[in-house]
Amino acid sequence: MRFYALAVVTVVGVLTATSVAQSGELLSLGVKLGGNVANPRGLTTGTTSTSDVTLLGGVFAQVGLGDLLSLGGEVLYEGRQFTLAQALDGQTPNIDLHTQALSVPIYVRLGLPLALSVELGLQYSYLWGQSNIDLSETSQALVVLGASWRPIEALRIGARFLPALNTIRVRGFTADGAPSLDIGFNVVQLSVGYVVF
Numbered sequence: 001m002r003f004y005a006l007a008v009v010t011v012v013g014v015l016t017a018t019s020v021a022q023s024g025e026l027l028s029l030g031v032k033l034g035g036n037v038a039n040p041r042g043l044t045t046g047t048t049s050t051s052d053v054t055l056l057g058g059v060f061a062q063v064g065l066g067d068l069l070s071l072g073g074e075v076l077y078e079g080r081q082f083t084l085a086q087a088l089d090g091q092t093p094n095i096d097l098h099t100q101a102l103s104v105p106i107y108v109r110l111g112l113p114l115a116l117s118v119e120l121g122l123q124y125s126y127l128w129g130q131s132n133i134d135l136s137e138t139s140q141a142l143v144v145l146g147a148s149w150r151p152i153e154a155l156r157i158g159a160r161f162l163p164a165l166n167t168i169r170v171r172g173f174t175a176d177g178a179p180s181l182d183i184g185f186n187v188v189q190l191s192v193g194y195v196v197f
Contacts, residue, residue: 026070027197028062030156034191038080040183041164047084047181054079058103060193068111072119076103080127080185097170100129105162107144119146123162134171136180141165142187156193162186 035053043049056078064070078101085094107121121144127135146160164184171180 026062026064028195029197030060030062030154030193030195031058032060032074032076032156032158032191032193033057034158034189036078036080036187036189038082038185038187040082040084041186043084043181043183049082049084051082054081056189056191062109064109070109071106072109072121073106074104076105077101078103078125078187080187097130099127099135101125101127101140105142105144107146109148115150117148117150119144119148119158119160122165127168136169136171137167140168140185142185146189148193154195156195158189158191158193160187160189160191162189 034056036056037051037053039051040049056076058074058076060072060074062070062072079098080101081096081098083094083096103123103125105121105123107119109117109119111117123142123144125140125142127138127140142162142164144160144162146158148156148158150156163186167182167184169180169182
């Protein structure tokens with residue numbers, strides 16, 4: 001059900017952006033590719049994590065007054081992978097958590113001098129493809145805090161920090177069947193975008 005709601009929001013956003021563009025505003029479309037690191041938070045005492053860099057990629061749209069003030073939206077594929085470790089009776093079992101996410105960030109971009117800009121908004125992520133751990137919740141909301149640099153007209157180099165607004169419940173984390181664990185993923189992203197239209 002949440003996936004269908006996400007699809008409806010995405011279609012409405014695209015139609016709105018197209019309508020605004022046809023009324024005389026500037027519309028930019030492009031692709032982006034990069035990597036992210038998901039850092040779990042809310043871990044219990046004695047639980048540690050090791051994060052890996054994973055791939056992100058997708059498309060973006062921007063509507064507004066160029067890079068001065070604009071509304072941006074993206075549809076991204078994200079991989080998120082890290083290892084959880086918890087000491088149990090003198091042992092330290094490790095569990096690899098690998099999820100994939102379809103993410104839709106919506107943000108306001110404000111232009112700054114020297115071809116810099118800052119971004120502020122929200123992101124909804126739908127998770128699937130988890131390995132080794134059963135996620136009883138498959139959606140996550142995050143805040144978008146970012147900055148980008150445009151060295152040439154069509155190229156954008158960006159960095160983002162996305163603190164989670166909610167947690168994901170992980171069942172079966174420990175080998176002895178301990179209760180589920182609620183964790184959030186703070187995500188750090190680095191990416192390169194290219195405007196194709």
